[in-house]
Amino acid sequence: xxxxxxxxxxxxxxxxxxxxxxxxxxxxxxxxxxxxxxxxxxxxxxxxxxxxxxxxxxxxxxxxxxxxxxxxxxxxxxxxxxxxxxxxxxxxxxxxxxxxxxxxxxxxxxxxxxxxxxxxxxxxxxxx
Numbered sequence: 001x002x003x004x005x006x007x008x009x010x011x012x013x014x015x016x017x018x019x020x021x022x023x024x025x026x027x028x029x030x031x032x033x034x035x036x037x038x039x040x041x042x043x044x045x046x047x048x049x050x051x052x053x054x055x056x057x058x059x060x061x062x063x064x065x066x067x068x069x070x071x072x073x074x075x076x077x078x079x080x081x082x083x084x085x086x087x088x089x090x091x092x093x094x095x096x097x098x099x100x101x102x103x104x105x106x107x108x109x110x111x112x113x114x115x116x117x118x119x120x121x122x123x124x125x126x127x128x
Contacts, residue, residue: 020068021050026076028054028061029085029121031105031114038103042082046070059121085122 028039036054039061043052048069053062063075070078073088080089083099085106096106104110106120 020066021064022067023062023064024072024075025060025062026072026079027059027087027121028079029059029105030054030056030103031111031116032056032102034100035084035103035105038082039079039084042078046075046078049075085120087121090122 039054051064076086076089080091083095
């Protein structure tokens with residue numbers, strides 16, 4: 001009897017924690033493998049983010065996160081704080097300036113140097 005009660009409680013707690021886990025896809029700007037490594041590593045280090053997979057070609061970041069610890073808006077703000085623009089948040093000039101020269105995704109020449117044919121996601125921030 002005690003075992004059944006214990007198993008029931010464990011099941012209820014596991015269902016509750018699963019229900020707080022969400023997945024989403026957001027756009028995060030970057031141009032190279034160094035960007036990919038930074039975005040994924042910093043994401044995993046952030047409390048509440050469980051899984052991160054960034055795609056260089058389409059700039060999509062697939063995330064699994066715990067909504068009890070972090071919201072989607074906080075995720076966008078977090079990436080802006082480490083220098084990467086998202087569709088909802090623009091990184092400050094100070095945060096952007098800390099990126100390595102090869103990671104300057106707002107600079108059209110850097111984008112071309114990486115063999116990419118695209119514009120920055122926030123066009124108002126592009127550097128000629």
